[in-house]
Amino acid sequence: MAQRTLLVVLAHPDDESFPMGGTLAKYAAEGARVTLVCATRGEAGIPGLSAADTAQIRTRELQAAAAALGLADVRFLGYLDGQLAAADADTVVGQLVNILRAVGPQTVITFGPDGISGHPDHLAIHRMTTSAFDQAALPARLYYLAPSAATLQGCGVIPSQELAGGSVAAIDVADHLVTKVRAIQCHASQDPPFSGPPEIEAERLTCHEYFTLARPIVGNDTGWTDLFEPTLMRTS
Numbered sequence: 200m201a202q203r204t205l206l207v208v209l210a211h212p213d214d215e216s217f218p219m220g221g222t223l224a225k226y227a228a229e230g231a232r233v234t235l236v237c238a239t240r241g242e243a244g245i246p247g248l249s250a251a252d253t254a255q256i257r258t259r260e261l262q263a264a265a266a267a268l269g270l271a272d273v274r275f276l277g278y279l280d281g282q283l284a285a286a287d288a289d290t291v292v293g294q295l296v297n298i299l300r301a302v303g304p305q306t307v308i309t310f311g312p313d314g315i316s317g318h319p320d321h322l323a324i325h326r327m328t329t330s331a332f333d334q335a336a337l338p339a340r341l342y343y344l345a346p347s348a349a350t351l352q353g354c355g356v357i358p359s360q361e362l363a364g365g366s367v368a369a370i371d372v373a374d375h376l377v378t379k380v381r382a383i384q385c386h387a388s389q390d391p392p393f394s395g396p397p398e399i400e401a402e403r404l405t406c407h408e409y410f411t412l413a414r415p416i417v418g419n420d421t422g423w424t425d426l427f428e429p430t431l432m433r434t435s
């Protein structure tokens with residue numbers, strides 16, 4: 200079997216750790232090659248600091264978090280935090296198609312149409328990644344991050360519903376919560392709500408992260424427990 204390859208396309212440094220750090224750590228620990236594409240360097244994320252200085256700090260934080268999670272590769276698209284929606288969509292989609300074809304993932308993750316927090320950059324990367332996925336026409340699966348207790352804990356945003364509906368994969372990340380906390384703590388500039396020892400803080404985190412299967416469209420089901428080989432095993 201070919202090496203499992205997971206491509207994650209997000210907007211800001213910290214989007215990877217707070218809502219899905221357990222899932223990324225799990226697949227990396229199981230031997231999957233995990234590549235993260237980040238559209239911006241989080242330039243707007245430190246009040247009072249210049250975009251250039253903020254980008255430098257948050258790039259380092261993301262690289263530290265990626266190392267903690269065991270990610271193979273981090274790539275930046277080079278857009279400014281808060282301005283992705285204003286970028287030329289065809290250009291961004293073209294960049295993503297090239298990355299999709301070069302990386303050849305079996306599984307792709309991005310934000311869903313809610314963007315979890317509704318941040319315009321999250322909505323933009325959702326649209327652009329979905330277009331690129333369809334254009335690249337790979338034999339792969341596309342998942343959207345679903346609102347859940349995990350994203351509530353991570354982002355401090357009340358999800359509009361417990362789950363996004365559709366075909367939902369519930370990933371058991373119980374064995375990777377300490378790693379998730381370590382990755383979150385790398386984003387020190389974002390005042391992460393977990394300041395204690397990772398082993399203690401991990402006990403506050405929920406054990407599942409949720410993803411909605413967007414491609415291929417297989418009708419409603421809620422039994423997936425794996426992002427690569429969905430089975431109909433029930434989680435409850």
Ligand SMILES: [Zn+2]
Pocket residue numbers: 210211214318321
């Ligand atoms: Zn974000």
